[in-house]
Each structure stands twice: as structure tokens, then as C-alpha cells.
Amino acid sequence: MHKKKKPQKLDLKYLIDMQMINKWFGDYHVLRDINLSITPNEKVAVCGPSGSGKSTLIRTINLLEEFQQGCMEVCGLKLEVSNITKKTKREVNNRIGMVFQQFNLFPHLTVLQNLTVGPIWGRKISRQEAIHRAKKYLNHVHMYEFIDKYPNELSGGQQQRVAIARSLCLHPDILLFDEPTAALDPELVNEVLQVIEELAAKGMTMVIVTHEMGFARNIADRIVFMDQGQIIEESPPDQFFDQPRSERLKAFLGQILNH
Amino acid sequence: MPESKTNTFIEAMTPPVREGGPLGRFLKRSFSSIPNGLVTLLLLGGAGYLLIHLVSWGIVSAQWTGTTAKSCSNPDGACWSFIIARWKPILAGQYPVQELWRIFLFFGILTILIIWIAIRRIPGKSWALVSLWTVFPIISYYLLIGGSFGLSHVPTNNWGGLLVTVVTAVFTMISTLPFGLLLALGRMSNMPVIRLLCIGFVEIVRGIPLLAFLFSAATIFPLVLPEGVNIDLFARTMIAFMLFNGSMTSEVFxxxxxxxxxxxxxxxxxxxxxxxxxxxxxxxxxxxxTIVPALVNCMIIIIKETSVLLVIGLFDFIATIHFGTESPDWIGGHHILLTGYIFTAAVYMITCSVLSKYSRRFEGQIK
Structure with missing residues (x-):
């Protein structure tokens, strides 16, 4: 058995537990005293005006961005400013999948190769098992017939569904979505949202940065509102939309819901 | 008011056919006005004049047979007999005649590898590439230098001609690509010592003219070696070529x-x-x-660069032609040096244009 084989079931109270996380881009204070805990199977949507630090927040969870103060625990791994190394970055990313706004498929690889390169070369899973997984998850996202296409032969929505399948192939404990539909033509948004909803129904733990308020309300157990690098408010969807407490959230909802 | 909206479906149509054949379009464009027509006539006339002269000089009045300068007595024709009679030094310099089969075998293996890599229908490209970087250099070393496996030792100072040029060009290419890649990766590394070393190396070597670099390898480098250690001139030159071109390709990478x-x-x-x-x-x-065109450019520069070898005393392709005209048998004929140089230019030009043609096809394939 491989040494790095992850435990099948993580028996943790929180899959993500961020405490007093602060981050700067140069002099710009982009994340301010972030405290955020996410329990297994929870679906959390992150909303807020652009530039509020939403994307940076979820990119910090899987260490694509390093934080400069505070500490966090991700899937049982304790992370502090001092122990962020290439090794911990890989360990964290072995537990977390991520779907990007711009899909970020590998343009020189076919759909199948996009899905198997990580498992085979990163995770040392047998080629046979990796292909088996790839086919299974391509079926889940209704993209099986495109298995031999290259990304530039697919529409945006199809590329994003492949990207979702790619992240599933690694059997992540958490899936992060960074504005998964923001780069899509309007008529392609629904096919992607539908796939995410199917995943949610299967019990995947998810953190979703999104501007699709209706979708967030449908799918999320909790919605987090960010502004200027801070978490201003977090509450269940009904309360979030119907009884916002802070002025900033009221103003934000007023802006997006009146259109 | 005209009806601007209809619900009728417009069938897809074929595009309009272009008028006139390719020749018709060429004539129409080239003679579209009087100045255009004049320029076309002038260029065509000039090209025709050059072509006729070249054919007359290079084929009709040329001399093909003979073993001395006396055979080339025609003042209006090329002296191909010089190239034909001296094929052996031009191909291999002082390489022993009875060992020439080793050179043919080397060129044979090289040709097979190149065809294997270049022609798309032949499968197993990765094997060809892997052997180019592993088995091929080892086989070539034992084949050409010898000294073991029952092959007699042929020291590199007996080498010459096309052999020196091809070996230098091919092994500089083979060693430069990985070395340049390593330098580029080192330069982008986040380990400061490695990064600074690579930046320093690239910037210093790029700033030195190739000739100065080769002269140091040929004359200064042996002085700093400890007593008794001796690396032969040819090996030093190859290392110098690798270092110099590595710093160039690293910037491309x-x-x-x-x-x-x-x-x-x-x-x-x-x-x-x-x-x-x-x-x-x-x-x-x-x-x-994205860098295939730039890399091929580097390869073409390497091929042409090998012609400076004669300055540090290695008898490459050009050197054997040049010094051949000074050999006693070949003094005093007509057009001997000119024929030699045109022959050299043609060989270099054909090699380089085949390479660039291949790279263009390769670019087309990978898009």
C-alpha cells in the first residue's frame, strides 16, 4: 500500500478551520482577521462585491496564496505561516479539489489526459484505475462522448464540466469553486450549475465563490458575505436574503437584486 | 417600405469561384499597371540571366573529371573535378582510408535517426528521440574514436572535413538543448544561489564573442589544467560550443x-x-x-557557427576545401576556389533550408 494513502473517512469536526488569517498583497491588506469554519458535507457560498477578497480567500484555503498571519487547519493538517512549504502545499492539494473561473484545463492534452495526468503522475495511481475514474466522472458531468477532444474544441460550459470532472478524479474531501460560471456565456451557465447541484446532492463539501444569487440560495447551507477583505456576515440563505443585519450587506443586496 | 425581415430560411451556398487560373491571376497582378509591368519584366529578366549563367558555368562548360589543376583549363566553367577528386579529405580529412566504413556507418545511423524523427508515418518517435540523447552519442564515440571493441584508435587530430563539421554540429545540438533548458530552469528557480549562478553564467558567456571564447578553450584553458591532465582540442571545442550555445538557447527556453x-x-x-x-x-x-521557430533558428546558427573551427586549427569542411586549393596538385587552375566555395555554400544552404522547412511543417502539425 502506498504510504501517502489518505484515510477513507475524515472524522473531524471541521474540514476547514481558519483562525485570524491575514494576508497582504504588497501593502494592500487583502484578507483581514478571517475566521471561517466549515463542517463536513457543508456547502458554503461566498458572496461580495468584486475586490472584496473572495477569490483570495478560497485560494488561501488550498495554499495557492500564502497567508502572513494566523493559522488554519485543513482536513486535519495544521498550517501556520512557518510551515507553508512545497510539501505542505502538495499535501493540502491532495485533499482539496479546485475549479477555476477560467477552467484552466491543460490545452495540449485531451480531455482524458487532462483527467488522468494528476492521478497517474501526482498521486501514483495505476493508469488503469485513473482511466476508470476519468470515465466515471466524465459520465457524471455528461461529457463522456468528448473524451478524446482537446479543450479548444469544447464550449466554455463543456470545458468547465471537464474541469469539475478533473477535480473529482482526485477524490477530494473538499471542492473549491472560484466563480465557476463567471466566464461563461449566459446560455451555458445552467449546464454547469446543474452539475454542481448534482454534486451537492451527493454530499460533497463545497466552498463556492459566486455571483449567482439564486443558485447560492438554492444550494448553500450558509452564505458568507465579504467586503474589503473582511467577513461581514454569515448566515443561512433565508436569513441572508430576507433579514440582512449589516448595512453593507443590505446595500449589496439592494444593488444586485434590483436589476 | 421594403420588407426587412423575412422568416424564410437562407440555404448555405458555396462561395463564388475565383476567376482565371493561378497563372491568370499572377499575370493580372504582375502587370496591373505600366510601372508594375516594368518591374516584373526587369526582375524576371535578371533572374533568367543569372540562371542561364549559372547553368552555363556550373554544368555546360564545367569540368568533371581529372586529378590535377590542369584538368580545369576552361576559364568560363566550374571545376567540379576538384571536389570529386578530393572527396576523401573533404569528407573525413586524414581519417585512415581503410577505416572509412566507420564514417559511412556513422552517417548512416545519423540519417536513419533523422528520417525516423522527421517522417510522420514512422511510429516510435519517442524511442528515436531517447536514443538520440543516449545510445547514439555512445555508439558514435566508440565508432569514430575507436580504441576498443577491436576498432583501431583514430585520434581526433586526424579528423577533418565534413566529419568534423557534422560531429560538432550534431553533438553541440544534442548537448546544448538540455544544458540550455537546465540554465533556464535554474534562472527561474527560487533558490537564490542557483539563480544567481545561472544568471551570471548566461550574462557573462553571452557577452563574450564566440571567437574569444573558442580561443580561450583552445589556448588558455590547457594552461589552467593541473599537470598531466590533458583534454584534447576537439573535446575542449565541443565543450566550449555547448557552453556558448547553451547560454543562447537558455534565453529562448x-x-x-x-x-x-x-x-x-x-x-x-x-x-x-x-x-x-x-x-x-x-x-x-x-x-x-511556442519556441520551435526560435530553437530551429538556434540550430541553424550552430550549423553555420561550426565554420569558425578552422581559426583554432581544426580542419572542418570549409578548411579542407580552402586548404585543398593550396595543395600542389591544385594550384593554377581556373575557378577552383570559387567552385569550392559555391559547393560549400550549397551544402550549408541545403542543410539549413531542409531544417527550416521541417520546422515549419512541424509547427503546422502541432497547432
Whole structure:
């Protein structure tokens, strides 16, 4: 058995537990005293005006961005400013999948190769098992017939569904979505949202940065509102939309819901 | 008011046919006005004049047989007999005649590898590439230098001609690509010592003219070696070529690596790939696609660069032609040196244009 084989079931109270996380881009204070805990199977949507630090927040969870103060625990791994190394970055990313706004498929690889390169070369899973997984998850996202296409032969929505399948192939404990539909033509948004909803129904733990308020309300157990690098408010969807407490959230909802 | 909207479906149609054949269109464009027509006539006339002269000089009035300068007595024709009679020194310099089969075998293996890599229908490209970087240099070393496996030892100072040029060009290419890639990766590394070493090396070597660099390898380098250690001139030259061209190609590789967006690294990390597999499977395949034209340019420069070998006392292709005209048998004929140089130019030109043609086809394939 491989040494790095992850435990099948993580028996943790929180899959993500961020405490007093602060981050700067140069002099710009982009994340301010972030405290955020996410329990297994929870679906959390992150909303807020652009530039509020939403994307940076979820990119910090899987260490694509390093934080400069505070500490966090991700899937049982304790992370502090001092122990962020290439090794911990890989360990964290072995537990977390991520779907990007711009899909970020590998343009020189076919759909199948996009899905198997990580498992085979990163995770040392047998080629046979990796292909088996790839086919299974391509079926889940209704993209099986495109298995031999290259990304530039697919529409945006199809590329994003492949990207979702790619992240599933690694059997992540958490899936992060960074504005998964923001780069899509309007008529392609629904096919992607539908796939995410199917995943949610299967019990995947998810953190979703999104501007699709209706979708967030449908799918999320909790919605987090960010502004200027801070978490201003977090509450269940009904309360979030119907009884916002802070002025900033009221103003934000007023802006997006009146259109 | 005209009806601007209809519900009728417009069938797809074929595009209009272009008038006139290719020749018709050529004539129409080339003679579209009087000045245009004059320029066309002038250029066609000039080209025709040159072509007629070349054919008359190079074929009709040329001399093909003979073993001395006396055979080339025609003042209006090329002296191909010089090339034909001296094929052996031009091909291999002082390489022993009874060992020439080793050179033919070397060129044979090289040709097979090149055809294997270049022709798309032949399968197993990765094997050809792998052997080019592993088995091929080892076999070539034992084949050409000998000294073991029952082959007699042929020291490199007996080598000459096309052999020296081809061996230098091919092995400089083979060693330069990985070395340049390593330099580029080192230069982009986040380990400061490695990065500074690579930057320093590249900037210093790029700033030195090739000739100065070769002279140091030929004359100064042996002085700093400890007593008793002796690396032969040919090996020193090959190392100098590798270092010099490595610093050039490393900048090409760096350009290619920097053209890959950061998102690709992010995506590679999130699918669990480490540094090595990210580079090997995600970044380099994409980077190399974008730099194929620039890399081929580097290869062409390497091929042409080998002609400076004669300055440090190695008898390369051009040197054997040049000094051949000074050999007692070949003094005093007509057009001997000119024929030699035109022959040299043609060989270099054909090699380089085949290479660039191949690279253009390769670019077309990978798009």
C-alpha cells in the first residue's frame, strides 16, 4: 500500500478551520482577521462585491496564496505561516479539489489526459484505475462522448464540466469553486450549475465563490458575505436574503437584486 | 417600405469561384499597371540571366573529371573535378582510408535517426528521440574514436572535413538543448544561489564573442589544467560550443517558459502534480511548442557557427576545401576556389533550408 494513502473517512469536526488569517498583497491588506469554519458535507457560498477578497480567500484555503498571519487547519493538517512549504502545499492539494473561473484545463492534452495526468503522475495511481475514474466522472458531468477532444474544441460550459470532472478524479474531501460560471456565456451557465447541484446532492463539501444569487440560495447551507477583505456576515440563505443585519450587506443586496 | 425581415430560411451556398487560373491571376497582378509591368519584366529578366549563367558555368562548360589543376583549363566553367577528386579529405580529412566504413556507418545511423524523427508515418518517435540523447552519442564515440571493441584508435587530430563539421554540429545540438533548458530552469528557480549562478553564467558567456571564447578553450584553458591532465582540442571545442550555445538557447527556453500563464501552474498544483511532473507534462510541452521557430533558428546558427573551427586549427569542411586549393596538385587552375566555395555554400544552404522547412511543417502539425 502506498504510504501517502489518505484515510477513507475524515472524522473531524471541521474540514476547514481558519483562525485570524491575514494576508497582504504588497501593502494592500487583502484578507483581514478571517475566521471561517466549515463542517463536513457543508456547502458554503461566498458572496461580495468584486475586490472584496473572495477569490483570495478560497485560494488561501488550498495554499495557492500564502497567508502572513494566523493559522488554519485543513482536513486535519495544521498550517501556520512557518510551515507553508512545497510539501505542505502538495499535501493540502491532495485533499482539496479546485475549479477555476477560467477552467484552466491543460490545452495540449485531451480531455482524458487532462483527467488522468494528476492521478497517474501526482498521486501514483495505476493508469488503469485513473482511466476508470476519468470515465466515471466524465459520465457524471455528461461529457463522456468528448473524451478524446482537446479543450479548444469544447464550449466554455463543456470545458468547465471537464474541469469539475478533473477535480473529482482526485477524490477530494473538499471542492473549491472560484466563480465557476463567471466566464461563461449566459446560455451555458445552467449546464454547469446543474452539475454542481448534482454534486451537492451527493454530499460533497463545497466552498463556492459566486455571483449567482439564486443558485447560492438554492444550494448553500450558509452564505458568507465579504467586503474589503473582511467577513461581514454569515448566515443561512433565508436569513441572508430576507433579514440582512449589516448595512453593507443590505446595500449589496439592494444593488444586485434590483436589476 | 421594403420588407426587412423575412422568416424564410437562407440555404448555405458555396462561395463564388475565383476567376482565371493561378497563372491568370499572377499575370493580372504582375502587370496591373505600366510601372508594375516594368518591374516584373526587369526582375524576371535578371533572374533568367543569372540562371542561364549559372547553368552555363556550373554544368555546360564545367569540368568533371581529372586529378590535377590542369584538368580545369576552361576559364568560363566550374571545376567540379576538384571536389570529386578530393572527396576523401573533404569528407573525413586524414581519417585512415581503410577505416572509412566507420564514417559511412556513422552517417548512416545519423540519417536513419533523422528520417525516423522527421517522417510522420514512422511510429516510435519517442524511442528515436531517447536514443538520440543516449545510445547514439555512445555508439558514435566508440565508432569514430575507436580504441576498443577491436576498432583501431583514430585520434581526433586526424579528423577533418565534413566529419568534423557534422560531429560538432550534431553533438553541440544534442548537448546544448538540455544544458540550455537546465540554465533556464535554474534562472527561474527560487533558490537564490542557483539563480544567481545561472544568471551570471548566461550574462557573462553571452557577452563574450564566440571567437574569444573558442580561443580561450583552445589556448588558455590547457594552461589552467593541473599537470598531466590533458583534454584534447576537439573535446575542449565541443565543450566550449555547448557552453556558448547553451547560454543562447537558455534565453529562448526562458522566453517559452515565461509565456505559460501562472494559472497552468495553479491547475497543476491542484491536481496533485509536483515540480518535476508539472514541468515535464504541463509546462514544457506547451513552452516548447511556442519556441520551435526560435530553437530551429538556434540550430541553424550552430550549423553555420561550426565554420569558425578552422581559426583554432581544426580542419572542418570549409578548411579542407580552402586548404585543398593550396595543395600542389591544385594550384593554377581556373575557378577552383570559387567552385569550392559555391559547393560549400550549397551544402550549408541545403542543410539549413531542409531544417527550416521541417520546422515549419512541424509547427503546422502541432497547432
Amino acid at each position: 526562458r522566453g517559452g517558459l515565461q509565456s505559460i500563464r501562472r494559472e497552468q501552474y495553479d491547475a497543476a498544483l491542484t491536481v496533485g502534480l509536483g515540480w518535476f511532473s508539472t514541468m515535464a507534462f504541463i509546462i514544457l510541452p506547451q513552452a516548447i511548442k
